[in-house]
Amino acid sequence: MGITKVTVLGAGSMGNGIVQVSAQAGYEVTMIDVNGDALAKGMANIQKMLDGGVKRDKITASDRDAAMGRITTATDFSQASRADLVIEAVPEDLELKKELFKQLDQICPTHTILATNTSSLPITSIAAVTSRPAQVMGMHFMNPVPLMKGVEIIKGRMTSPQTMETGKKFIESINKVWVEAVDYAGFIASRVLDVMLNEAVWCVMDGNKPEEIDKAMKICTNFPMGPLELIDMAGADVLLNVMEIMEKEFGDKYRPAPLLRQMVRAGHVGRKAGRGFYDYSGK
Ligand SMILES: NC(=O)c1ccc[n+]([C@@H]2O[C@H](COP(=O)([O-])OP(=O)(O)OC[C@H]3O[C@@H](n4cnc5c(N)ncnc54)[C@H](O)[C@@H]3O)[C@@H](O)[C@H]2O)c1
Incomplete structure (x- = not known):
């Protein structure tokens, strides 16, 4: 029908x-x-x-x-x-x-x-x-x-x-x-993309500046937007939730970066909160 x-x-x-x-x-x-x-x-x-x-x-x-x-x-x-x-x-x-x-x-x-x-x-x-x-x-x-x-x-x-x-x-x-x-957690797009977004958060923890990470991915690998800009747009809370679901299904490689958790605890979840990896308070 x-x-x-x-x-x-x-x-x-x-x-x-x-x-x-x-x-x-x-x-x-x-x-x-x-x-x-x-x-x-x-x-x-x-x-x-x-x-x-x-x-x-x-x-x-x-x-x-x-x-x-x-x-x-x-x-x-x-x-x-x-x-x-x-x-x-x-x-x-x-x-x-x-x-x-x-x-x-x-x-x-x-x-x-x-x-x-x-x-x-x-x-x-x-x-x-x-x-x-x-x-x-x-x-x-x-x-x-x-x-x-x-x-x-x-x-x-x-x-x-x-x-x-x-x-x-x-x-x-x-x-x-x-x-x-x-039908496995994250299907294809989130499963492949989110592991990269999470890795970008580990890079911040290692001392890289967010703007340098985003610049590297845009200039060196042709991504239309940087991974940290993307997390700020989608919401760190949304990413954390999906990472936790994929961690349950696939194990340690999807373990959320501790900084991601800390930002969610602080409410610094991105654009919708006015603050994430970048400051949106004036926008
Ligand atoms: N936002 C994204 O980027 C995105 C992308 C892809 C998939 N999704 C998925 O799409 C779904 C919806 O996400 P969203 O971002 O649109 O959420 P949202 O919070 O913007 O909207 C959800 C809506 O559902 C309504 N709702 C709550 N309980 C209901 C009920 N019992 N019956 C009818 N309506 C009810 C709420 O009032 C709200 O308007 C989720 O499963 C999410 O994971 C979201």
Whole structure:
């Protein structure tokens, strides 16, 4: 069965981006969040992004209005009952996600595919609480969703080939490119990237200046941004959380640098806190 109706759970940074790109591609989208203010903020962000697109001549005003017209919002979970595809983007908490997937399994029609945007949690554990584990998959969008081309799609142990095919077609239909990963912590992108980010923190502990580390990686290896700038953008707390999950799965090579832990304890988690490896207090 084809996908025409998409429900996104969670209106935060990732959720509203997924809603935007799905609506732009012509899907009818319902954005559900427990928090009405988060829904209003999510809608305002989508409007701002689309207005920006019109200003830069990337989309027409009528395409913007048509995309906005395809989005509805709800705080009530029962609105997921018409979805062909649900993409969950609530906080990274395994117990919360399992609870929501149990509810979705009850509410959604039997054909509905349930996808999670988790960055690091096992798809297989989330799938196992449902009666349809063959129809549960990972869809790991990158931040910011409207700008980032790649999406990791993850096959849980029980995910069927048909579900993966439908997931791939959906990603292509929203003008993104899928990358297929197996279901181990961190999938591919975070697993490879985060070990390098953590190593950059060890380099700071060894006495290197943050700006020299970032300069080295940009000038000498052509990274578009330095690893410490990237940690400040994503949040040291977010990196620490994923490193701890990967350390449990793969062992010592993912042990978080002690400085990373110390910065999180101090609340110096990056841009959102005004301070990380760099000072953003004046910005
Ligand atoms: N932020 C990133 O860079 C990034 C990148 C890739 C993947 N992810 C993953 O995407 C997911 C969402 O991350 P985010 O950064 O968008 O989080 P966020 O905190 O910005 O948004 C989460 C939203 O979920 C809502 N929510 C909480 N409980 C809910 C519930 N029971 N039902 C419905 N909505 C609920 C919150 O009100 C909030 O609006 C996480 O699993 C995260 O690991 C994040």
